[in-house]
Amino acid sequence: HGIVLDSARRQVTRNGEYIRLAHKEFAVLATLMAADGAVVSAEELLERVWDENIDPFSNTVRVTMSKLRAKLGDPQVIRTVPGSGYLI
Template sequence: MRVLVAEDHRVLARTIAKGLRRESIAVDVAATGDEAERMCLVTAYDVLVLDRDLPVMTGDEVCRRLAPLAERPRILMLTAAGGTEDKVYGLTELGTDDYLAKPFDFAELVARIRTLYRRAPKPPDAVLRYAGIRLDRARREVSADGRPVDLTPREFDVLELLLKFRGEAVSHQDLLRTVWDENLDPRTSAVRATVSRLRRKLGVPGTIAVDTGRGYRLTP
């Protein structure tokens, strides 16, 4: 099981992460809402433990932005807003899968996370589309403006990640961590070379743009 804890209170975040690791649960930590969203797009987390009051992007907004994803993690809202109206709003309007008010008992948090993990995940979308590009995950087929495109497995994985971000920039580090081995030297030219080949195969000038300092993105 892999869990993301989105909590801006550093001591609490470290305490939760340390406790979950003792329970043999893999844990990553995000301190802001936008960081949590990006990490969920890049990594397939099973459960997201989400504070509502996060900087940059609130937990509520994170829920709304993750809602359309077919492979979003189960969301456990962990917050000081523990009134009945808050819980009802979180579960019905925001679409969270569970809601736990602070202060909380750690054993209960672990039990709720494990319960969410046992729930059957939603089936993923078989097809991703953006800007004339169509990627069929099940068949491992790609087309650009209706024209079949033959990709290597690595090129396919890079394009799949870019499609998930739908025009938002994907950093060099995100591509390395997701598509390549995490131990690969970050200075390697592998990403740049693969993106260059992918751009040529798609055959549309500017289909994959380079944002200096941010990464690569698909253009509309």
């Protein structure tokens, strides 16, 4: 989808254009990309990206996903799998 994630530099580009991401947005994108097409649940994202003090019933993942999708632009690359989680 034209997305390149450089973990060493903490940079993301899409079709050659730099996309500024917040720390959590970058971590969520890295987690989804590392899953290689597998579904990643919201609970798994909370465990991997946020600390253990996060409220598991908060809408943190949903809000972060919305911001990340907006920054990545169209066509959308992150899909929601109802009842399961998210995937690229």
